[in-house]
Amino acid sequence: MSLQPAERRDFIRDMISDDLASGKHQAPVTRFPPEPNGYLHIGHAKSICLNFGIAQEFPGARCHLRFDDTNPSKEDQEYVDSIQEDIRWLGFDWGDNLFFASNMFDFFYECAVALINKGLAYVDEQTVEEIRAQRGNVNVPGQESPYRNRSVEENLARFQAMKNGEIPEGKAILRAKIDMASSNMNMRDPVLYRIMFAEHHNTGGTWCIYPMYDFAHPIQDALEGITHSLCSLEYEEHRPLYDWVVNNVSIPYHKPRQIEFARLNIDHTVMSKRKLRQLVEQNYVSGWDDPRMPTLCGLRRRGYTSHSIRDFCERIGVAKSANTVEYALLEHCLREDLNDTAERTMAVLRPVKLVITNYPEGQTETFEVENNPVHPEQGTHTVTFSREVWIEADDFLPEPIPKYKRLYPNGPECRLKGAYLITCTGCKQAADGSIEEIYATYDPDSRGGDPADGRKVKGATIHWVDCQTAVDAEVRLYENLFSDAQPDGPDKNFLDCLNPDSLTVLTGCKVESALVEEAKKYDAEGEGRTAKTAPGFQFMRVGYFCMDSRDCRADHLVFNRSVLLKDSFKPGK
Ligand code: ATP
Ligand code: MG
Secondary structure, X not given: OOOOOOOOOOHHHHHHHHHHHOOOOOOOEEEEOOOOOOOOEHHHHHHHHHHHHHHHHOOOOEEEEEEOOOOHHHOOHHHHHHHHHHHHXXXXXXXXXXXXXXXXXXXHHHHHHHHHHOOOEEEEOOOHHHHHHHOOOOOOOOOOOOOOOOOHHHHHXXXXXXXXXXXXXXXXXXXXXXXXXXXXXXXXXXXXXEEOOOOEOOOEOXXXXXXXXXXXXXXXXXXXXXXXXXXXXXXXXXXXXXXXXXXXXXXXXXXXXXXXXXXXXXXXXXXXXXXXXXXXXXXXXXXOOOOOOOEHHHHHHHOOOHHHXXXXXXXXXXXXXXXXXXXXXXXXXXXXXXXXXOEEXXXXXXXXEEEEXXXXXXXXXXXXXXXXXXXXXXXXXXXXXXXXXXXXXXXXXXXXXXXXXXXXXXXXXXXXXXXXXXXEEEEEEOOOOOEEEEEEEEOHHHOOOOOOOOOOXXXXXXXXXXXXXXXEEEEEEEOOOEOOOOOOOOOOOHHHHEOOOOEEEEXXXXXXXXXXXXXXXXXXXXXXXXXXHOXXXXXXXXXXXXXXXXXXXXXEEEEEEEEOOOOOOOOOO
């Protein structure tokens, strides 16, 4: 599956190749460092495919999975577990290289003490407001804190007091002593440690001071022997601080290099865990795995394959400039994959009965339907046919509109997919105008769907399901979760941009009875069954669908629409 470095080119792989050529490194070591405070989303997939992809491509390379769990308040074991599951599902593995930043709390603390001893860090006991007022701005240099020139001894004692829980939250922080006049705001004596009396999912109540990301991350990178620390563009301004930490904290490893790339943004969705959590907690969606969510578990439940997501990440590539990718490209990748792999079946979502008046009552016959025309070797499956079949309501009109090629009274000859040619003769309408039944006659000499005399069939090909054997199903149709293309845009509340019609539930849909057998096999996986193995299908003429991992049962079929058949993605647009 993976392409070799020579075939895959981007500025990061070029930098790595240069570092290997110059002998700086033998092999790249990358890491994927999620904070376990939510489920992974498609943006994370970009970073996973990049970091783990590099590890697969370069000989001797490896990629670490590191939980960046230095902030106790929002982190949870549930997220730790789901993140591992999602990475494996995408097809990547970290081997023995699983790390938790929280296992290094002792070491971070020692590093902080070492900085204090070098006169490079101090405990500031001003109020938050006072500190903020001294920061200055890009045009105005900051002012030095009155605590900046405390003695090393005093700093060590106060830092110890912070650690011992003797100082209340918000009353003291440890700051690096760098440059309050720096043009880079991140270098104006940034915070290294803060006090938080919070239970940590790994270390419990052991600690009441926690290191900041900008302090812990470079140390952890250096400790693990990371060579290329890939992060998103927002951290470009933090790179001088990253380098400052690496250079001033003595770690007996080579120095990691931070490289920034553009985050993935996709239209019609939001990509921040904070916002996704809000959607879940405020019940705008049914959970992190709601099929409308851009989370990996949501996409999976929707019917996305890991192959389609990796393909998407390859196509968008890696660059320095931020941009927004069309959701349609993601759908395009899924459609391509499913066109190749999905078994074809017939399903009628909005059924109305068609009676073939010249077909003998009580007669039944069978037809073979190709499982996948792209792969004839995948064979056929049997469908039954009789005098009454279900067809889609919109494949009939009592009065035709211009260019309508489907069924209407005395309209063109149409083909019942794989079965017979029929001609509509009329319908029965209720008092309110709704269609109760449609009538047609069939040509007995057109078995299989082609006329014996070779005449041209002017009407459309229509899918159908035999009324005698059809099974009822619930089908869930999804649209964009947000009607606004940029729900994250400035001056917008993303919750105001939600699409009220993002979910349509259809009941009483008619599907082939063979799907019950598929559902039985899926049920047999028992309580632990997941979306990973949910059977997926192409409902001919309708779209791609998969069984819903939570709700589909053999005695109550539930399908999620994964993607439409039609492609709205225009390459190069
Ligand atoms: P969020 O704002 O969604 O919480 P995050 O960056 O805070 O995102 P982390 O768990 O810290 O989430 O991210 C782990 C890794 O995934 C980081 O290296 C980060 O750069 C990367 N990442 C997160 N979102 C994206 C994205 N949209 N595109 C590319 N990489 C991303
Ligand atoms: Mg984060």
